Amino acid sequence: MYKSFVVRIYPDEVQESFFINQFGCCRFVFNTFLDAKKTVYSDNGEYLSFYDCSTMLTELKKSKTWLKRVDSQALIESLKNLENAFDRFFKHLNKYPRYKSKYNPVQSYKTNNINNNIRIEGKRIRLPKVGWIRFRTHQKISGKIQSVTVKQKASGKYFVSILCKDVTRHVFKINNRSCGIDLGISRFVTINTGEIIHFPQQNKIIQLDKKIQRLQRKLSKKEIGSKNYNKIKKKIALAYEKRHNILDYHFYKIAQRLTEKYHVISMETLNIKGMLKNSRLSRSIQEKSWHMFIRILEQKAYEHGRKLIHIDQWYPSSKTCNNCKYHKEDLTLNNRTWTCPHCGNRHDRDINAAKNIHHEGLKIINQIQY
Structure with missing residues (x-):
């Protein structure tokens, strides 16, 4: 390897x-x-x-x-x-x-x-x-x-x-555990078991983002190429680097914990470029750094011999009842909870999506094996 x-x-x-x-x-x-x-x-x-x-x-x-x-x-x-x-x-x-x-x-x-x-x-x-x-x-x-x-x-x-x-892979022992995870904005990672992993160091990241904005306003007033311009530019680079290091450290910890615990991990295939076209959500999506987390999770899954299953991006995980498979067409992003009109079960939007992703991932892995 x-x-x-x-x-x-x-x-x-x-x-x-x-x-x-x-x-x-x-x-x-x-x-x-x-x-x-x-x-x-x-x-x-x-x-x-x-x-x-x-x-x-x-x-x-x-x-x-x-x-x-x-x-x-x-x-x-x-x-x-x-x-x-x-x-x-x-x-x-x-x-x-x-x-x-x-x-x-x-x-x-x-x-x-x-x-x-x-x-x-x-x-x-x-x-x-x-x-x-x-x-x-x-x-x-x-x-x-x-x-x-x-x-x-x-x-x-x-x-x-x-x-x-010739780097030796640290392959974990095979277990029968599997999970489905749903990535979100208000909740960073939601697991089908109901466990929620919040975005790491949220307050620290917000402070760094505000600092970067403040420095960029100062930079716009400086003469390009001047000493003060280069000083502020270096401060901005250091702030960005610190932000990246915080996320990198915590994303590796989350990915390590998931790959240690579960042998099969299922998740949605996110069209991040398409989602960024939504002007109301683009900033929040960029701040969550989903692409960076997915890349780290894929790397950890490969190193430790785990299976990472990507579900079709068009699979209606949030709009489908995980109990009776009823499809609710009129579900919007504002509906964080909803009640299935067919079986009467009340669902948390993110946990329901994670459960559906988990079930779909198991279907795919069974089709691959047989």
């Missing part, structure tokens, strides 16, 4: 200077060969392949000697990124590749582990052309290192994403 471990590193002034040069050289290579591809195609109607660009890069290093001072593998990876961008463009998966800017708040480069030139000893990691750097993490890094990606975030902090292979 492949897995990446993200750790924060603490470079000294010399190492930080090298990272800045490395980011610049990778950006230069990407932009130079993007321009070369455009020129060759417009002049001759031919396409420069990755191998053509790699040969040209070797010649370019003879005139641009400063390219030899940085990690050569990172420059090759820039060419691979460019080739991948064009492949995705030809498959209509993304737009035409654009030039990289040094003003982008996030800068990164990738390099590969060759002849054990990347290794970890204790709380230090060795990177090519950089040397040993201190890092901090709460995870136990295991497996064989394949590559690393060094990234500088908008807050100015440096991180390394370490991609490892």
Whole structure:
């Protein structure tokens, strides 16, 4: 199994200077060969392949000697990124590749582990052309290192994403427990058993959102590119990073608890992009970060050998009575509870939806097994 471990590193002034040069050289290579591809195609109607660009890069290093001072593998990876961008463009998966800017708040480069030139000893990691750097993490890094990606975030902090292979999966024992979960705005996660998991650190997140709004108002009054503008921009990046870290920590805890307890977890397939078109609910949906939670839950389910079942997004989980399967067409978002006119059962909207999702998930898993 492949897995990446993200750790924060603490470079000294010399190492930080090298990272800045490395980011610049990778950006230069990407932009130079993007321009070369455009020129060759417009002049001759031919396409420069990755191998053509790699040969040209070797010649370019003879005139641009400063390219030899940085990690050569990172420059090759820039060419691979460019080739991948064009492949995705030809498959209509993304737009035409654009030039990289040094003003982008996030800068990164990738390099590969060759002849054990990347290794970890204790709380230090060795990177090519950089040397040993201190890092901090709460995870136990295991497996064989394949590559690393060094990234500088908008807050100015440096991180390394370490991609490892042959990582052992911690598979939990199989049990007969299953559940259905319903994601919501007022109640973050509702389980079919009636358990409700509220949105983590709600008051803290609200305070951070207000702080971000206040700083953004200040930023709009500053001259673009000035020192005060950059100071406030960095404060905004730190606030966003803190918000992300709080959610990331608590979402992992929720996902870990669900995967430990249940072997089969059923949930709805949410069309989040479509839901964001609702002007009244778009802000609340964005604040709940459903996509981030679903991604973490999928990751945890895979790591621990659990089954995550996605129900059809058009399945009427809220409008269907879980007892007699009566379908109530006139149910609106304002109706938090409703009584089934057929069997007389009174339902809590979210718990009823979670029960229906649970039943539908069991149907799907039985169809897969048989």
